[in-house]
Amino acid sequence: MKGDYLYWETVPTRWKDNDVYGHVNNVVHYALMDTVINEWMIRTAGFDPLGGDAIAMCVESHCVYKAEVSFPDTIEVGLRVGKLGRSSVRWEIGMVRSDGTLVAEGHFVHVFVGRDTRRPVEITGAVRDAMQKLVTA
Numbered sequence: 001m002k003g004d005y006l007y008w009e010t011v012p013t014r015w016k017d018n019d020v021y022g023h024v025n026n027v028v029h030y031a032l033m034d035t036v037i038n039e040w041m042i043r044t045a046g047f048d049p050l051g052g053d054a055i056a057m058c059v060e061s062h063c064v065y066k067a068e069v070s071f072p073d074t075i076e077v078g079l080r081v082g083k084l085g086r087s088s089v090r091w092e093i094g095m096v097r098s099d100g101t102l103v104a105e106g107h108f109v110h111v112f113v114g115r116d117t118r119r120p121v122e123i124t125g126a127v128r129d130a131m132q133k134l135v136t137a
Contacts, residue, residue, distance in 0.1 A: 005080045033093045046127065082135075087122055
């Protein structure tokens with residue numbers, strides 16, 4: 001499992017993440033995917049979501065839940081690029097509880113568009129170069 005993803009980030013769960021059933025609510029998994037992807041793009045790839053010419057819009061997301069996780073567990077979130085297109089990227093995510101149990105697997109598809117035009121633009125430069133390093137065969 002750990003070798004299937006090329007970037008890992010450890011995220012603590014929060015008290016408010018648990019729902020009435022006593023486990024982390026499904027919306028938290030999506031928020032974690034979105035956060036880890038965007039944090040990676042900003043920190044590692046130099047993506048500028050506030051001032052750059054392009055923005056990344058989520059056009060598809062999916063999550064399959066494998067096991068429960070509850071506060072105060074930590075979640076290790078693995079990230080890889082399943083497909084890098086001209087203007088889109090399919091991020092693939094694995095979430096593992098601190099005891100090694102697979103919690104969830106999902107994907108997010110971003111299409112890069114011009115900030116003003118909202119039309120697809122090519123992923124170029126440092127952002128593309130960094131994404132290429134996360135592409136799995």
